[in-house]
Amino acid sequence: MGAFFNFSVCLFSAIGSFLFVAIGYDSGIIGSVVSQEFDYFQRYFHNPGPNITGAIVSTFAGGCFFGAAAAGSLATRIGRKRTIQLGALVAMLGCSLQAGARNVSYLIVGRLIAGLAIGCLSMVVPLYQSEISPPEIRGFLTGLTQFMISIGFLVANWVGYGCQFIRGHAQWRVALAVQILPAALLFLGMFILPYSPRWLIERGRDDEALGVVRRLHGNAKNKEFIDLEFAEMKEQIRYEQENYSTKFSDLWATKPMLRRTLTGMAIQICTQFTGINVSSYFQPTLYAALGLSGSKILMITGINGALGAITTIIFIFFFLDRIGRKPPLYFGAIGMAISLAVEAAINAKWGGVNSTNHPAQTAGVAFIIIFSALFFSVSFGPISWVYQSEIFPMRVRAIGTSVCTCANWASNVLISQVSPIGMARLQYRFYILFVVTNICNALIVFFFFPETKGKSLEEMDEVFGDQVIPHALETKQVNNVGAEDEKSRGSDV
Template sequence: MGRFFNIFAAAFVSIGSFLFGYDSGIISSVITFEHFLEHFNQPNSNTNLIGAVVSTFTGGCFFGAAASGYLNDRVGRKRTTQIGCVFALWGCSMQAGANSIATLLIGRIVAGLAIGCLSMTVPLYNTEIAPPKIRGFMVGLAQQMVGIGFIAANWVGYGCQFIDSDAQWRIALGLQLVPAFMLLVGIQFLPFSPRWLIEQGRDDEAHAVVLRLHSKSGSDTSAAEKEYAEMHDAIKAELHVRSRHISDLWSSPAMIRRTFVAVGVQVFGQFTGINVINYFGPEMYQTLGLSKGKVLLVQGIYGAVGPITNFFFITLLLDRIGRKKPLLYGAASFVVTFSVLAAIVASFPPTATTNLSAQRAGIAMIFLTSINFSLSFGPVSWVLASEVFPTRTRSIGTSAATCANWAFNVLFSQVSPVAMVRVTWKFYVLFICLNAVSFVCIFLFFPETKGKSLEDMAEVFGDQVDTQEVLAKHGDTRLVHEADSDHKSDKLTEKADYA
């Protein structure tokens, strides 16, 4: 089985990310449906409803991500995913069956709790089951499924607009129940995270999972045995010297750097402005002077560009070129694209000109932003945020990073509609400055983690914990390697072949 089962498990769990993309994308279509507006007695100018729907959902996501840190440590990655699915079924059912705005908004909050939980847990699970050589690809599958969810939402929204009844919006919202139920049932047949099992003292189960996921073949288990020995020793040592408090995230210079990298990469991902485009793309196209008909066409095409780019990047490049270079490229490219976009909107105001060349150049910059995001922060932010922490703080650390993502998501989703109307092109200057700051911080403080096992991160960040010494001190020597010097040499010079 080995690699095939490993990739299958990561891809299946990433259905949770598909829910993230679909839920985020479908509401932008539903909110414009004629029968939806009539049912809730909303005028055509429904700015207040849009703001409420967006803010309640993203607010729920923030609290869902915060709670999932505790849940992942307490009940594990699998059970936390299932809890997220139960909340998704609950919230989506309320939305699809809503007969009042209050019911709809409560459904959005509950669904937000689910998506916040899944957006943090899916990358975490994929990180902990992945071998180092393809970890970027496997965690990048989460971002890939977010994009596919957006594509599905665009087409479902397009098709449902032709239904002449309340089924128009109820079907669009209700279809979320299908992937939520699939994941709830299907993940039961996938393994627990081996690293979480070791934390719980279930070493034999963890050993069996590692052999199942990482063995080259039925007879060749040497690479998997080495992987298990290293993770066992490192995790057991952490159990003796670490507590489980949020203060652990800044308890030492190494942990401060880990936390800065994880939280920073998530915040910098919001600095790219990608969610401003995702949520308010039509408004941005209108500022370029496009008609409503052309706006819908361009938005539909835009939705497919990112996932296609992301797929080729995580498949062919991410685990070869690493994490830091793509992030530097992305931050620099966004400085350029937003500079050009600001110049176009400032020089050719849509109310004063219909310059087709300017319109095309502006659309090209928006599309290029999506492409560059898929070549950088899109997949890398989830990979890096979940791989830099030691096992004992990985749940709470990833939770903190994801909460930071959602906090800035809420901020930009609330500010952007007003800013695009009141300050027009000057709003894009903000993203020029923010991405310039991101570039400097990444260049100075972010390490390269490509090809490192999760246990090797101690060397990358300079943790002062001697695994062998701690285990020997506490009498836990079951899997301590016989020759410490050889073990250290192996970790520095050899990488297991997980073919």
């Protein structure tokens, strides 16, 4: 019962926030909407050039930056659960404005407001998932975030493929309006999901927290594990409350904390500099550069999305919690560098909108798919969300995760704004930039990232070198909760 409930909570929070509303659907659908295949969109907005297109895309990421920044404080004050619901409400407003846009300014404002919501959700949902997951399957459960992003891309791509055949402005309005329904479902569905037990302990609501832990992890055989896990949470959080502050400056106050902060920011920045969002936002443009045109472009985009979702779920279910975080990051970074190098060579030799070399077109499409659906989906895609949400201590976990997510969206703004210009001016040379950045990503992971596989959130202090109290799950006994607390805990159990 506990494992099933745990899985259901993580899956629903991932589906609700990411399937359509968040990064997956929005990033996927905007690439279709701004493409030449959406001719009614082009006419309505007077054929926007690269600068306007970049602004339409990047404004969303800019909103995400500020949404993620605000979410850290909100998640601490009102809780992870209520912050998710607030994000869903704001998403409904932003998506409605996009679907009803009357001009470019209207559309950009809608994307900015939706971005605020998605930035908030992209920070707090992985945080919520990590805090309700047992350590041995935390990679899988938190990795569901990326899986649902992939599903979001998949649905967006096929919605985009279908909507291109609509004659009239419903062609793009329907595609953008689809985002509203899951936001409403998320808002309502979160009423029946639990609060984070760690947040409840931090707020002094120990009885409620113990009840949540029992529901999440409980069965007839693991009463001792539940007792020790709850004790470990309570011991660590109480020690932090008694001995540390919760100031923003704590993120760099000590060498281990600075390492946590820089590592969390680095994995998100490295994720953006894989080049994935060039592929995500402008995938139809990449296929057009190979000489492809018409409905075939959006059909291929849909196939890519399906393969990415399949690869992600296989990876997080069978491999992530077994082989750890670092090895897949090496593998993915090198694989993406090779894929993009080959893609650059194909475009340099046989690319161009007038290309008729079908074998080259096929190879070019294949390596775009290999880049995103294979190498990204088994590395930075799922691991970035898992890693940033598991490395911080409870007292600064929300603001630390917020800072890392802001780093993601700041990089996203940069890349999404300059990509249309870079692709237009540099053409195949634009790929080479990301060949270099992916090689740098592999080196950064190798030299600076610690392995976190199998550790509880409270045991991360051992990983980063700032452990000060023993852990109940290791010692098999309560170590740092006073006699009165232990008696109270015993009577609850």
